[in-house]
Amino acid sequence: MTEVKLLGVGSSSYSRRVEWALKVKGVKYEFIEEDLQNKSPFLLESNPVLKKIPVLIHNGKPIRKSMIILEYIDEAFEGPSILPKYPYESAIARFWAKFLDGKWHAMREALWSKFGGEQEKIKQEAYEMLKIVDNELKGKKFFGGNKIGFVDVAANYIPFWVEIIEAATGNVLITREKFPNLCAWIDEYLSYSEVKENLPDRFYAQFFKAKALAKNVIS
Known part of the structure; x- marks a missing residue:
């Protein structure tokens, strides 16, 4: 069973763009709201280099940076394409x-x-x-x-x-x-x-x- 989690902040355009892509693809996911003034151990463990949101966790594997996450979502999940085909x-x-x-x-x-x-x-x-x-x-x-x-x-x-x-x-x-x-x-x-x-x-x-x-x- 596929497990998808998104570590983000509701007021962040970077988090929202990832959510949009997941919705377009029809991917069910769990959104985990982060407090950037008090970053969770889960966030720091998932993104130890940048220590930033968003982070997509797909079957336990973290993907960082929103634009990279968008490309990953387009390739990893079925559904309407986000990037052009050619x-x-x-x-x-x-x-x-x-x-x-x-x-x-x-x-x-x-x-x-x-x-x-x-x-x-x-x-x-x-x-x-x-x-x-x-x-x-x-x-x-x-x-x-x-x-x-x-x-x-x-x-x-x-x-x-x-x-x-x-x-x-x-x-x-x-x-x-x-x-x-x-x-x-x-x-x-x-x-x-x-x-x-x-x-x-x-x-x-x-x-x-x-x-x-x-x-x-x-x-």
């Missing part, structure tokens, strides 16, 4: 997934900033990245065409967490006027059945608002 298309998907995955820190910093002085530079860098993404989505329903897939999962922080942090801080980056294709993609993404079942709880909006107040981002 090598070239798969390589292009991996490129965009890596690009988007690497930009989350810049997006987060832009949202947490007050947009003054040095913070304005961070904001402009975020806008430039979003322009690239908006252009890539022109004429597409999803990054890979008409089917949600690997790149969409890598970009899950945009529809999931950016909107929540925008509401918490009052710093708005994404508008339909500036990024029409990106906003159309967000609408399609959030209407997808497996995604709708895994949307963040309202609790996280309050969590990020409290965090913004603690950082003195809002008053």
